[in-house]
Amino acid sequence: MDHHKTSNVPNQDTSNRSILAYFEGLYSSNYQKGETIINGIEEPKGIYLIKEGYVKAYSTSTMGQSNLLIIHSMGDFIPLPWALDGEQSSDLYYEAMSNVTVIRSSKSNLRSAMGKDPWLSQEVFKKAVSIIESYTKRIQTLEFRTAEGKVVSELLNLAVRFGKTTPKGTLIEAPITHQDIADSLNMVRETVSRTIEKLMTQKLIEQINHSFVLTDVVRLRATLE
Numbered sequence: 001m002d003h004h005k006t007s008n009v010p011n012q013d014t015s016n017r018s019i020l021a022y023f024e025g026l027y028s029s030n031y032q033k034g035e036t037i038i039n040g041i042e043e044p045k046g047i048y049l050i051k052e053g054y055v056k057a058y059s060t061s062t063m064g065q066s067n068l069l070i071i072h073s074m075g076d077f078i079p080l081p082w083a084l085d086g087e088q089s090s091d092l093y094y095e096a097m098s099n100v101t102v103i104r105s106s107k108s109n110l111r112s113a114m115g116k117d118p119w120l121s122q123e124v125f126k127k128a129v130s131i132i133e134s135y136t137k138r139i140q141t142l143e144f145r146t147a148e149g150k151v152v153s154e155l156l157n158l159a160v161r162f163g164k165t166t167p168k169g170t171l172i173e174a175p176i177t178h179q180d181i182a183d184s185l186n187m188v189r190e191t192v193s194r195t196i197e198k199l200m201t202q203k204l205i206e207q208i209n210h211s212f213v214l215t216d217v218v219r220l221r222a223t224l225e
Helices: 019-023 107-116 118-142 147-162 178-185 189-201 217-222
Strands: 002-004 027-031 036-038 047-052 055-060 066-072 092-096 100-105 163-166 169-172 205-208 211-214
Touching: 019 047, 019 100, 019 118, 066 118, 066 147, 066 178, 100 107, 107 118, 118 147, 118 178, 147 163, 147 169, 147 178, 147 189, 147 211, 147 217, 178 189, 189 205
Parallel strands: none
Antiparallel strands: 002 027, 027 100, 036 092, 047 100, 055 066, 055 092, 163 169, 169 211, 205 211
16 A cells, blocks of 8 residues: 655645545555455544545455445545444445555545535535435345346446446446455355356356446346346
């Protein structure tokens, strides 16, 4: 993990209406894939704005099993509920899924900046609403009774959040693995892999360079009906 520090307060020049631009110049850190950014056992050192990369938030069971809750990407704050005066879960971890760069601010600095700039407050609360929507979709996904229904719903949700249109179909840019899907759905990896293989045989999805591509979203969504 590498650190760089140039300033202690957010940049107040908001002519560029971008959260990343707004906080440029604060304490930044680089994390390698697999590194823990926030340890659920300790109080966060601040609020982190993701400048680059993907971060997964997960909890662990008493048996040591991971439960992937949500994936964050560029422009997201972690841990946002804590920053807005919610309680920090004692078993919630944030881990880099790729090489990640974050900008760190203190909780008080963020709250002060929000109080001075209605635009920033609106953007932060949009992020909070997005988190709520993601958890709602996750609950809906877990309501499917079959493994295929759960996996298909999860892939469709990921495509909405991280999808990019390509000639092959909708590419999910987040570096999702079979194990990540299993941890998100409370399933064993072998079951997820068999389901994915079936969907590939049906030419509904592909994996290209370890990334998921939804080759026929319409047909894929129809499997849930």
